Amino acid sequence: MGKILIVDDERSILESLEMFLGEKGHSVYTASSGQEGLDVLHQEKPDVVILDIRLPDLNGLDVLDRSQADGCTAKIIMMTAFHDMETTIQAMKRGAYDYIHKPLDADEVEKSVNRALRILEVDRESPALGKSRTGRSQEVIIGKSEIMRDIFKMIGLLCQNRATVLIQGETGTGKELIARVIHANSPFCDEPFITLDCAAVVENLLESELFGHEAGAFTGAIHRKKGKIELAGSGTLFLDEVGELPQGLQGKFLGFLQRREYTRVGGHEPLLSRCRVAAATNRDLSNMVRQGEFREDLFFRLRVVTLQVPPLRERISDIPELVNHFLDKINIELETEVTKLQAGVIERLMAHPWKGNVRELENVLVEAVVRARGRVILLDEIERALKMNEPRSPSGPSSTSLNGMEKEHIRNTLRQMGWNRTRTAQALGISIPTLRSKIRKYGITPPPNRTFC
Numbered sequence: 001m002g003k004i005l006i007v008d009d010e011r012s013i014l015e016s017l018e019m020f021l022g023e024k025g026h027s028v029y030t031a032s033s034g035q036e037g038l039d040v041l042h043q044e045k046p047d048v049v050i051l052d053i054r055l056p057d058l059n060g061l062d063v064l065d066r067s068q069a070d071g072c073t074a075k076i077i078m079m080t081a082f083h084d085m086e087t088t089i090q091a092m093k094r095g096a097y098d099y100i101h102k103p104l105d106a107d108e109v110e111k112s113v114n115r116a117l118r119i120l121e122v123d124r125e126s127p128a129l130g131k132s133r134t135g136r137s138q139e140v141i142i143g144k145s146e147i148m149r150d151i152f153k154m155i156g157l158l159c160q161n162r163a164t165v166l167i168q169g170e171t172g173t174g175k176e177l178i179a180r181v182i183h184a185n186s187p188f189c190d191e192p193f194i195t196l197d198c199a200a201v202v203e204n205l206l207e208s209e210l211f212g213h214e215a216g217a218f219t220g221a222i223h224r225k226k227g228k229i230e231l232a233g234s235g236t237l238f239l240d241e242v243g244e245l246p247q248g249l250q251g252k253f254l255g256f257l258q259r260r261e262y263t264r265v266g267g268h269e270p271l272l273s274r275c276r277v278a279a280a281t282n283r284d285l286s287n288m289v290r291q292g293e294f295r296e297d298l299f300f301r302l303r304v305v306t307l308q309v310p311p312l313r314e315r316i317s318d319i320p321e322l323v324n325h326f327l328d329k330i331n332i333e334l335e336t337e338v339t340k341l342q343a344g345v346i347e348r349l350m351a352h353p354w355k356g357n358v359r360e361l362e363n364v365l366v367e368a369v370v371r372a373r374g375r376v377i378l379l380d381e382i383e384r385a386l387k388m389n390e391p392r393s394p395s396g397p398s399s400t401s402l403n404g405m406e407k408e409h410i411r412n413t414l415r416q417m418g419w420n421r422t423r424t425a426q427a428l429g430i431s432i433p434t435l436r437s438k439i440r441k442y443g444i445t446p447p448p449n450r451t452f453c
C-alpha cells in the first residue's frame with residue numbers, strides 16, 4: 001500500500017479517486033490547485049502523484065517540472081481531458097511516469113498506481129547491478145560457459161596465424177562478433193576487416209564484388225574497381241552467409257583459396273592476396289554438400305578450422321552476464337540509467353527458448369529499457385518485450401494472420417525504401433533472395449508509376 005496524492009480542481013474527481021484508492025488501502029491526500037499540490041508533495045512525500053494538466057493556477061507540466069527540480073522521487077501520473085499528443089509527449093519527456101485520460105477508467109488508474117508502487121519497491125529493495133567489466137568496447141565476447149571457453153581457446157590459437165576459419169551457428173549467435181574479435185587480436189589488426197555478405201549482393205554482381213573488375217569488363221563497368229579480396233589486403237576478408245555463394249563462383253573462390261591468386265573480372269594480371277578468410281554461415285553446409293548445393297572441396301578448404309557457435313539456449317548460464325553487459329551498453333547508447341531488475345527477471349530470461357539467440361536477447365533488453373520508467377525493469381515489461389521480439393515463423397497456428405502481417409510489413413518497407421530491394425532487404429534483416437521469394441509468394445507489385453530497383 002502506498003501514499004498517494006491527487007491534484008485536481010474538480011471536486012468530483014478528487015472525491016471519487018480518494019474513495020476508490022482509499023478502499024484499496026492506500027493513504028490518500030488531495031489538493032485542488034498546483035501550489036497546494038506542491039506544498040503537500042513537500043510535506044508528505046507521497047509515493048505516487050496523480051496530477052491534472054489543467055489547474056486553475058499552475059499548469060500540470062509546471063508542477064511536474066518544479067517537483068522534479070525539488071528532487072521529488074514520487075512517480076507522477078498525469079491526467080487530462082484532452083487526447084493531446086503534444087502534451088503526452090511533453091509530459092513523458094519531462095519525466096512523468098504515466099499518462100491517463102479522462103473520463104478515468106478505474107482499472108487503468110489502479111493498474112498504473114500499482115505498477116508505480118511495484119517499481120518503487122524494486123528500486124528500494126534490489127541492489128543495482130554492478131558495472132560490467134567490459135566498459136564500452138563492442139568487441140568483447142561475453143561467456144563463461146564451458147562451451148564458450150572452448151571457443152575462446154580456439155580464438156586464441158587462431159590469432160597467431162592466418163588460417164581460414166569457418167564459423168557456423170544459428171542466426172544471432174555472435175558469428176560476426178567472433179570474426180571481428182579474431183581480427184582485433186591478430187598481429188595484423190591494423191589492416192582492414194572487410195565484409196562481404198554473399199546473401200546481400202545480386203548474383204551477377206557478386207563475382208566483381210569479390211574479385212574486382214577492369215574497366216569495360218561488362219556493361220556498366222566504367223572504371224576499374226577493386227574487389228573485397230583486394231580491399232582486405234593483409235587483413236581479414238569476412239565472407240558472411242557463405243552458403244549463399246552461387247555454384248559458379250564456388251569453384252573460382254576455391255581456386256583463390258588454393259593458390260592465393262586471382263584476377264579481376266575482365267582482367268589477366270594475376271594478383272596475390274594474403275588476407276585471412278573467415279567465412280560464416282547459419283546453414284548446415286555439410287547438408288548442402290549432400291544435397292549437391294555446395295562444393296565438397298570448397299567445404300573442406302573452408303573448414304580447416306571450424307568454430308561451432310552454440311545457440312544461446314545451450315549456454316543459459318551466460319545469460320546473467322550478457323544481461324549486465326547489454327544493459328551497460330544500452331545505457332550508454334540511450335543515455336539511460338536502468339540498473340535494476342525485478343526479482344524473477346533473470347530466471348524468466350533463462351527459461352526463454354531464444355530462437356533469435358544473443359541478438360534477440362539484446363533487442364528484448366533495448367525494448368525493455370526504452371519502456372522502463374526510472375531505473376527498474378519489471379517482469380511484465382520483459383514479458384511484453386519477449387512477445388514483441390519473437391522471431392516470426394512463416395508457418396504455425398496463426399499463419400494466415402502472420403502471413404498477412406508479413407506481407408503488409410514488407411510492402412510498407414518497400415514503399416519507405418523507394419521500392420529498392422537491396423535497401424529493403426537490409427532494413428528487414430533478410431537476404432535479397434529471401435526478399436525476392438517473399439515478393440513472389442505474396443504477389444507484391446509496385447504502384448503503376450513505380451518499378452522495383
Ligand SMILES: Nc1ncnc2c1ncn2[C@@H]1O[C@H](COP(=O)(O)OP(=O)(O)OP(=O)(O)O)[C@@H](O)[C@H]1O
Binds near residue numbers: 173358
Ligand atoms: N557472446 C556475446 N557477447 C556479447 N555480445 C554478443 C555475443 N554474441 C552476440 N553478441 C551480440 O549480438 C548481436 C548479434 O551478433 P552477430 O551479428 O555477431 O550474430 P551472427 O551470428 O553474425 O548473426 P546472423 O547469422 O544473423 O548474421 C551483436 O550485437 C553482437 O555484438
Ligand SMILES: [Mg+2]
Binds near residue numbers: 175176240
Ligand atoms: Mg552475421
